[in-house]
Each structure stands twice: as C-alpha cells, then as structure tokens.
Amino acid sequence: MHSDLPGSNSQLLDRIFETSPTGIVVLTPEGSITRCNDRAEQLLDMAESDIEGKQYEEPEWTFTDPTGKSLAESEHPFVRVRDSMAPIFGQEYRMERPHAEPIHVSISGAPIVEEGTVERLVFAFEDVSDRHEREQELEDMTRQLEVLNRVVRHDIRNEMVVILGYVETAADEVSDPDVSDYLDRAHQAWEHVVSITKAAKELMNVVTRSEPPELAAISVKPILEEELAMVREANPDATVQIDGSVPDVEVGATELLESVFRNLLTNAIVHHDRADPTVTVSASESDGHLHVSIADDGPGIPDDQKWKIFGKGQSGLESEGTGIGLHLVENLIAQFEGDVWVEDNEPRGSVFVVALALAE
Structure with a gap:
C-alpha cells in the first residue's frame, strides 16, 4: 500500500515521528525519556541530547494546572497514564521551561501495554498558549459585561425613575403649552432610554451565557398580540395592524422571543x-x-x-447596525436556530422577516 514511499516501514515511521507538527516523547514506566522528536525539542526548549535520559519530573519543565496551581504527584499526566493504564486526551497544563517563557500545552498520552504490563508511554503535546490567552480575554470581557449589566439594570434605571418623577411633577405644575410640549418630549426621551437599557440588559444576558439556552415550545400568537398591544399604547399616532390571522402554532425558542418582536416593532416606528x-x-x-x-x-x-443592518460580522455595539435592539434580535434568532433578514416593501419602506422552526 505504501510501495511508492522510500525505505522500510520502520524508516517511514521514523520520518512520521520526526516530521510531526506535534511534540512527541516516549518514556519508560520509570519515567525516563527515551526518545523525542524535533517539535518536542522546540516546546521543551532543550536539545534532544539533553532531553533523552531525563526524568518526567525534571525541574526544567515543571507542570501546573492552567492557572499556575501546583499539581499533586497523582495529577501529573505521566503518573495518570502510567497508574491508570488508560489514555488521556487534550488535557491542558501550564509548563515552565528552562530558558523561555512558560507556555500552555494540550497533552494527550497513552500506554503501550504488553501482556498486562506497561512497556512504554507515549505523549503528544502542542502549544495552545494563543487559545488560552483568547479564552482569558473572553472571560475578562464577560466579567466586565456582567458589571456593566448590573449598572444598566440597577443604577441607570433607578436614576431614570427619579428623572421621570421630576418630569411628571413639573408637568402637573405648568400651564404654558410650550413648556408642556418640552416636557412631553422629555417623557418620550425617557421612554426611549428605558427601552434601550432594557435591550442592553437582555443583550448582555445573551452574549454572556456560557452555554446555549435550552429551547422550549413557545406559542407565538399570544406573545405577538401582547407586543402589538404594548406598541400601540406607547405610540398612539402610529397604525399598527395585523394582516390576516396569526397561526396558533409553537416554535422552538425561549421567553426572550417577546424581545425579538418588541425590538422589531419599535425599530419600525422609531x-x-x-x-x-x-x-x-x-x-x-x-x-x-x-x-x-x-x-x-x-x-x-x-x-x-x-x-450589515444587524451588525453581522462586526464588533457588537460598535457595529454599523441601527442599534442595540437589532443586534439583540440577531443574537436571539441565532440562538433559536432561526433566521432574520430585511427586504424592500412596496411602494416604500422595509420588511423584516423572522423564520423560526416549528416545535416538534
């Protein structure tokens, strides 16, 4: 099958071993390194002649958990594989090196067993420092968003309640129609800010989730009718109507489906x-x-x-979309495994279309 390749099978295996883009080391059951490839030399920051014969617990390459916490002897990857006689896959560690910066490595290993006895142990490892750094940045960003979420949820909304109280008190005390008009505009601005903070809170809850939400069978008709009623009440000068009837069906979504319709309806008016x-x-x-x-x-x-109306492919709140509301819509629809897009209306205007899978 490999007749077109030069040399014996042993030579071929040697070439595969040496050219592997992953570091590979072979150890005895006692923990002595008997062989390593070129990539292992690079990752361990030592020449092969200096590596071979050394023990797995040499101080030149101390292993810790990803956070830098020391490992118990039984937690060392070599000891785990040797004692359990079972492989490990993709375990991440932080590795100190003799003359270079520490790196984060992903290690897989397996024993070579003959008649119930471990003869050798083989480990493959690769540098995942860049991935670890990105994960840390995401964790930091999540924590910052959670702080911002608390500010939006409590501080800003509490201050807006105070502002509303002053606006309503002033409206009761003035008779000048011009001043009353200014106060009406202030009240409308208050409502807009409150809606923005609500959308921002919901968006941050969505983007900071560590796991995809569990979808449930959600009835669309009552949610849509309630959101339509709320938009009509908040915008008495607008005509908000239903063409035909809404099918009485359920789709796979979460309770935030109401936010999708609310933001699209509000966007159409604002x-x-x-x-x-x-x-x-x-x-x-x-x-x-x-x-x-x-x-x-x-x-x-x-x-x-x-x-790019939803800010797709761009950086969240810095996108060129029309605001937080549409960015939230795009994120929620993606979580619902649906789709949303915009078309032209005739003779003028736009049509936002939401497609959601029917619940089974």
Whole structure:
C-alpha cells in the first residue's frame, strides 16, 4: 500500500515521528525519556541530547494546572497514564521551561501495554498558549459585561425613575403649552432610554451565557398580540395592524422571543420619517417554519446596508447596525436556530422577516 514511499516501514515511521507538527516523547514506566522528536525539542526548549535520559519530573519543565496551581504527584499526566493504564486526551497544563517563557500545552498520552504490563508511554503535546490567552480575554470581557449589566439594570434605571418623577411633577405644575410640549418630549426621551437599557440588559444576558439556552415550545400568537398591544399604547399616532390571522402554532425558542418582536416593532416606528407611521404584521407557515413579517412604510434601507443592518460580522455595539435592539434580535434568532433578514416593501419602506422552526 505504501510501495511508492522510500525505505522500510520502520524508516517511514521514523520520518512520521520526526516530521510531526506535534511534540512527541516516549518514556519508560520509570519515567525516563527515551526518545523525542524535533517539535518536542522546540516546546521543551532543550536539545534532544539533553532531553533523552531525563526524568518526567525534571525541574526544567515543571507542570501546573492552567492557572499556575501546583499539581499533586497523582495529577501529573505521566503518573495518570502510567497508574491508570488508560489514555488521556487534550488535557491542558501550564509548563515552565528552562530558558523561555512558560507556555500552555494540550497533552494527550497513552500506554503501550504488553501482556498486562506497561512497556512504554507515549505523549503528544502542542502549544495552545494563543487559545488560552483568547479564552482569558473572553472571560475578562464577560466579567466586565456582567458589571456593566448590573449598572444598566440597577443604577441607570433607578436614576431614570427619579428623572421621570421630576418630569411628571413639573408637568402637573405648568400651564404654558410650550413648556408642556418640552416636557412631553422629555417623557418620550425617557421612554426611549428605558427601552434601550432594557435591550442592553437582555443583550448582555445573551452574549454572556456560557452555554446555549435550552429551547422550549413557545406559542407565538399570544406573545405577538401582547407586543402589538404594548406598541400601540406607547405610540398612539402610529397604525399598527395585523394582516390576516396569526397561526396558533409553537416554535422552538425561549421567553426572550417577546424581545425579538418588541425590538422589531419599535425599530419600525422609531426609525420612521413620518409622524404617523404604519406597521403591518403578517405570519404564515411554510416548510416546517413560521415566518413573521413586520412591514413599515418608512424610508427603507439601501441595498448596500441590508447585509450589515444587524451588525453581522462586526464588533457588537460598535457595529454599523441601527442599534442595540437589532443586534439583540440577531443574537436571539441565532440562538433559536432561526433566521432574520430585511427586504424592500412596496411602494416604500422595509420588511423584516423572522423564520423560526416549528416545535416538534
């Protein structure tokens, strides 16, 4: 099968061993290194002649857990494999080196067993320092977002309640129509800030999750009808209507499905260029999915902006999308394993379409 390769099988195995991009070392059951390849020399920061014959617990390459905590003797990868006579896979350690910076390595190892006795142990290891650094950066970012989440959830919203109290008190005391108009605008701005902080809180809860959410069968019709009622109440000058009926079906989602509809409906009104916007909602089943369309008669979205309207492929809150709300929508729909996109409305405006898989 390998007749086109030069040399014997032993020579071929030697070439594979030496050219492997992963460091490989072979040890006796007593822990003495008998062989290593070129990549192992690089990772251990020593020449092969200096490595061979050394023991696994040599001080030149001290192993700790990824955080730098010392290992018990029984936790050392060599001891684990030797004593259990079982392989390990992709275990991460921090490794001190004699003349270079410590690195994080992923180690896999297995015993060579003959008639119930361990004859040799083989370990393969690779440098995963870059991956470890990225993971640490993500953990740091998550902690910072959690702090920001608490600020948004408590401090800012508490201050907004105080502001609302002053605005409402002032509105009760003034009779000048111009001043009353200013106070009405202040109240509208207050509502907008509150909606932004709510969307920001929900977005941070989504992006800081360590695991994907567990999807459940969620009935769409009551959620959509409730969000429509709330948007109508908050925007009396807008016409918010349903075209046809909403199928009484369930989709795979979480309780945050309401946030998807709320943000899309609010977006259609907030970014309108007229005082009396019209928003039309329709829903239909197709190919095992529920499609919900939210159409407006606003200014529309240029074709060269449609692909980045949700901030896709860009850095979160610094994206060129229209705001936190749409970025939250894109993140939630991705977690629901659905899709969302924007189309042109006729004769003007945009249509946001949400596609969600029907619950089984």
